[in-house]
Amino acid sequence: MLKYLGYFSTSFTIAIVMWPILSAVLTLPILAGLYHRHHRMKLLSAGAAYLTVLYVLGLIAFTLYPMPDDPEAFCAANAGQFAPQLDPLRFISDIQNGGLSGILQLVMNVVLFMPLGFVLTRWLRWRWWAVLIGGFAVSLFIESSQLSGFWGLYPCAYRQFDVNDLMTNTLGAMAGLAVAVLFGKWVPMARMPERSEYNEHPGAVHRLVTFIIDMVFVALVYVPLTLLVTFLFYWAAEPLQNGDFMLFGGHLTVGVGWLDFLAPIGASLAFLIFEFLIPLGHKGRTLGGMYTHMTIETKPRKGIARAVFYILRTLIMGAMVVMFIIGFGHNAHIMHYTFYGFVILFLFAVFAHRMPWDFVPGSSVAPAPSVPVYGAADVAAAPAESSAANAHSDKEGAATVAGDDAVPGAPDSDAASKGAVNTKNTGDARAEGDESAATNPNTVGQDEK
Structure with a gap:
């Protein structure tokens, strides 16, 4: 057994060490996409995203790893020992012959794929038939990879x-679906909060994801520029015997020590652009x-307060x-101490729900008055607006009366217009119509028109 494991020791160790680190790196794009879509996210959701990536990588590692470090020696020593097992009822004899170990192997194959079915059902909202096909397809890919020597x-x-692994893995995915359905009845999916333009109070994870995206832009600027300047220097300079270089036909002689400051200077300039000016x-x-969709300004600041805020943030983060x-x-100890500083800042944001520079007080904003306050221009314009509004109201009243005349069963106040065109009405009705018209000037005006 130890001799067999000796073929896999190095690759297996690398996989175990890189597993959580690679999972964290691959989780960042997922978190960035979730923040882009929802603008905010709970810490529990971020942890669930990391555990999902951790599970997917673990599934690949535990089913495809360990891989032989010396393929030639492994294949020579184990020729013909890994012929495919195609009997679907083989698990019965495995249980009879293996006892508890045979049962545990089947159970673990089921348990291994239960998280996959849960994720596909709970978070990706797949239907039962899609989960069935997906679980079978993933298991088939893994088994085929093992059979083909990882595809050649x-x-x-x-x-x-x-x-039998295909059967039990697919069963495990369906069991995960059942667990997701039952869990959904106990804990329904929470509705995402309403999206605002940007989050003015981002959490620690939101800040971290955003900062990493910004640092990618910083690296994309300063790294190529550093390499370009270094290349141009060695291309244009002529080396001397003492190790220095001569530029501009011998008018300038420099060493190479200044190249050590090229990357920090380029990074500083890029940081100022992306973390200060923008x-x-x-x-x-x-x-x-x-x-x-977040801002680093958690409260409105103006003048000196805003300047102090940006200076503190730029000095602390830029220096780190x-x-x-x-x-x-050049110095791994400096890098380690700086990393510890970033960890301290992250923990500070987790527990204090803000960063140190957020303690800079904001500008006081006067509340909006509940009663409008008019200036001289507003007072002059107010009568004209009132007259225009009254005129508009009169027009609407006249239009309403004219419209009522065309509607069967109109109120008695419109009898004057009807009596004027209907000569068959009695004198009492005509008198009643005249009285009603006299009490309604809008109607009279409309009739005159």
């Missing part, structure tokens, strides 16, 4: 293709914040970014 990467099969002109929204870059290239 290895010269032989390093694990056995088993049709948010300063866009209400606190960086490029990452524009995508995830530059120190991390310096340590990455």
Whole structure:
């Protein structure tokens, strides 16, 4: 057994170490997409996204890993031992011969795919038949990868293709579907909050995802520029015997020590652009914040308060970014200490629900008056507006009366207009109509028109 495991030790160790780290990296695009869509997210949802990625990578690792470190030696020592098992009733004899271990193998194959069925049902909203097909397809891909030596990467099969694994894995996906349905009745899916233009009070995870997006933009600017300047220097300079370089036909002699400061200087300039100038002109929204719909300004500030806010944030975050870059290239201890600083800031945001620079007081904003206050121009315009409104009301009243004349069964107040055209009415009715018309000037005016 130990000899068999010796073929896999290195790859298995790498997989175990990289598993949680790679899961965290792959979770970031998912979180960015969720923030872009919903503008905010609970910490529990972020944890669920990470656990989902962790499970998917774990499923791949536990079914395809470990892979042989020395394929030739492994295939020579285990030739013919991994022939495919195609008997669908083989599990019965496995239980009879293996006892508890045979039962546990079947149960674990079911349990292994239950989270997949849960995720497909609960979060992706797949129907039962789609979960059935999806679970079978994932299991078939894994078993086929084992049979083909990971699609020809290895010269032989390093694990056995088993049709019973297809059956139990698919059963596990359907069991996960059942659990998701029952869980949904106990804990219904929460409705996402209404989306605003941008989140003025982002949480720690929201800030972290946005900052990482911004740092990607910073790296995309300063790294190519650093490489370009370095290339141009070595292309244009002429080396001297003492290790220095001569530029401009010997008019300038420089060493190479200044190249060590090239990356920090480029990163500082890029940081100022993306983390200072852009948010300063866009209400606190960086490029990452524009995508995830958040602002770094948690309260309105003006003048000195806003300047102090941006100066504090730029000095603290910018210094940490530059120190991390310096340590990455020359001193690992500096990089480690800077990383610890970022962790402290993240924990501060988790427990304080704000960053240190958010304590800078905001500008006081006077509440809007409940009664309109008119200036000189407003007072002059008010009578004209009132007259126009009254005129509009008179027109509407006249139009209403004219419209009522055409409606059968109109009120008695319109009898004057009807009596004027109907000569068969009695004198009493005509007198009643005249009296009613006299009490309604709008009607008289309309009749005159």
